[in-house]
Amino acid sequence: MIIDSPIDLELTQISGQTSQPPWICENGVYSDLVCIDGEYSIFNVSQNGKYLDFNYSGNITQNQAIENVKKIYDLDFDLLKFYDYLDNQAELSEMSKFCKGLRLFQAKDSFECLISSICSANNSIKRWTKSISDMKFKWGRNFNNFYSFPDCETFNDIFLDEEEEHLKTNAMKDNNLKACGVGYRALYMRKASEIFSLEMDLSDIGKMSYDEAFETILKVPGVGPKVADCILLYGFGFREAFPSDVWIKRIVSYLYFDGKDIKVEKVREFGMEEFGDYAGYVQLYMFHYARKSGLMNKLK
DNA sequence: AACCAGGACTCTG
């Protein structure tokens, strides 16, 4: 079925949002496993003109399927109204034409998003997406050769490194977190996983105000301000988050502060103040505008 | 082959 809401699927898929790695793509069809109320379904989406062509298999209702695909691709967000806003801001007016159809790629699994976001810190898009894909393959459940991300109870039992694996088994040496290329982040991931299986539900974060959610998630090991905002934006749909890293700092500094060096923390405050509920989208568009327009090379 | 990029954390003054 066609879903009547404009999107650039490929751009959204490759944009490196820490909700999840890109879906498996074959002949223009992007597919992945989605869990809805304990039922597993395979979602297939492809580009049809300006719109998404969507179908699914599995034991869920059509309403559930549509509701979930709309959430994942943020299809209820009014892009055209957002472009009106961008076009009327002197500093942002170039962005819509470079990023046309780019949408939030929302988490289908908030725990996967938590671990992905921790994995992305001090890392490259290519490397963290491979790490997460490796984890799904090693420890996820297999449905028709699609793999779920392990839940936090399963995750707690994963060996940290070769040493821990060797201590407890005689098996091969790559059945551990560090074998996925996560380096020192392995311990952060395990501690984070333990917190959300022993101390609180990850879903509680979504019920909080933005400020409370930010302060709460910030206490998780491996989660600093940037990663916290990614989790809140991509994992829980807090659009007022403005995840600020060195690139956003350079771009904001170039566009708004005459190239002056600003603290990342100030950039975050500026973004939230200036862009309000559009902050998350503006951050997403700034990054891809910088990539595609050549601004990024210039700022290096 | 030495060096760099990328956030969070820890230690120092």
Next chain:
DNA sequence: CAGAGTCCTGGT
């Protein structure tokens, strides 16, 4: 409480 150093891996 700011600033510097360290962590791991893949890329040059």
